[in-house]
Amino acid sequence: MENKSEFDIEFRSVTKRYGDVTAVTDVNLQLERGAFVALLGPSGCGKTTCLRMIGGFEQPSEGTVSVGGEAMNGVPPYRRPVNMVFQHYALFPHFDVETNIAYGLRQIRPRLSDAEIRRRVGEALEMVHLGKFAQRRIHEMSGGQQQRVALARAIVNRPRVLLLDEPLAALDKKLRIAMQIELQNLHRELGITFLLVTHDQEEALSMSDRVCVMNAGRIVQFASPQEIYDNPADLFVADFVGKTNRLPVSIETTDGRTGSARLNNGASILLDRPSGIRSGAATLSIRPESIRLLAAGSNGGQLTGRVTHRIFLGASAEYSISVPGVGDILVFADRVAGGPADLFDPGAEVELQIDPDAPRIFYD
Helix, strand or coil, X not given: CCCCCCEEEXXXXXXXXXXXXXXXXXXXXXXXXXXXXXXXCCCCCCHHHXXXXXXXXXXCCEEEEEECCEECCCCCHHHCCEEXXXXXXXXXXXXXXXXXXXXXXXXXXCCCCHHHHHHHHHHHHHHCCCCCCCCCEHXXXXXXXXXXXXXXXXXXXXXXXXXXXXXXXXXXXXXXXHHHHHHHHHHHHHCCEEEEEECCHHHHHHXXXXXXXXXXXXXXXXXXXXXXXXXXXXXXXXXXXXXXXXXXXXXXXXXXXXXXXXXXXXXXXXXXXXXXXXXXXXXXXXXXXXXXXXXXXXXXXXXXXXXXXXXXXXXXXXXXXXXXXXXXXXXXXXXXXXXXXXXXXXXXEEEEEXXXXXXXXXXX
């Protein structure tokens, strides 16, 4: 199939219903060739349903799903230029590694020669660093090795799009981080479009070029990882992607660019938003790492409070600060080299310093 479009995947007004339940609502999406995109959202948001519609395991109730400019509605999975790596890999336990990877190649018509199959299987094994494991049985492989076998089986057919359905969920943290790097390297080497479904925010932000955040069957924001994190489209994105403090305030402004936010305890936070602000009730979203902790009496902070909890993380610490009239505020603080003296103990009084451009404003 010749690629007639600059987009490898397109959703045009796609809706998917299961009886009275609408899983996906009027989704429009375009993924450029060679992109690495993460579909991110909570359970039940519709991300896996979108992936399955691309793979051909589900059909849209309305709208069109296209791959490489060709409409895929009604086309069975085995006739689509896509392959999927499932969460539980779906390997054949009674086959060895080589036979698992070669299975899809042996279904191609007209048939490939045995020599061509061996060559392509060998190439796929080398890509995932399993060249010496061709004859190994699946049950003899570790979880990470099985994940690599599943990847090799998916790429050996040279798909236009590789679909990844939470492929790292079953791995421990250390191995998951290692496989994130492997997937990024594999994406650069192959140059094909990767679409990853995950509910792990860190995984989505660290691996992909673009992130598509979904909620309740709809796309909420589609942007770069940095844009998603630094400029969330709404409070759902701000809450779901990373951690944030939500503070109800009353905005006071005179010029539409600068102003102040008055909190429930009467304290005021200066605001500087070049994109414009307006007066009225609002909610401030402030990332924990955007707040600086100062010792009590520094007179450099807008808020004062008391440390109620501290979680030591080695290079940093996570604090919960109780601010009278406001509530608990979460703060992440990088440690200063030199020992434990840079840490605030539970019970300590502190000041919170917030830069004018740190808060994101969401109006009620």
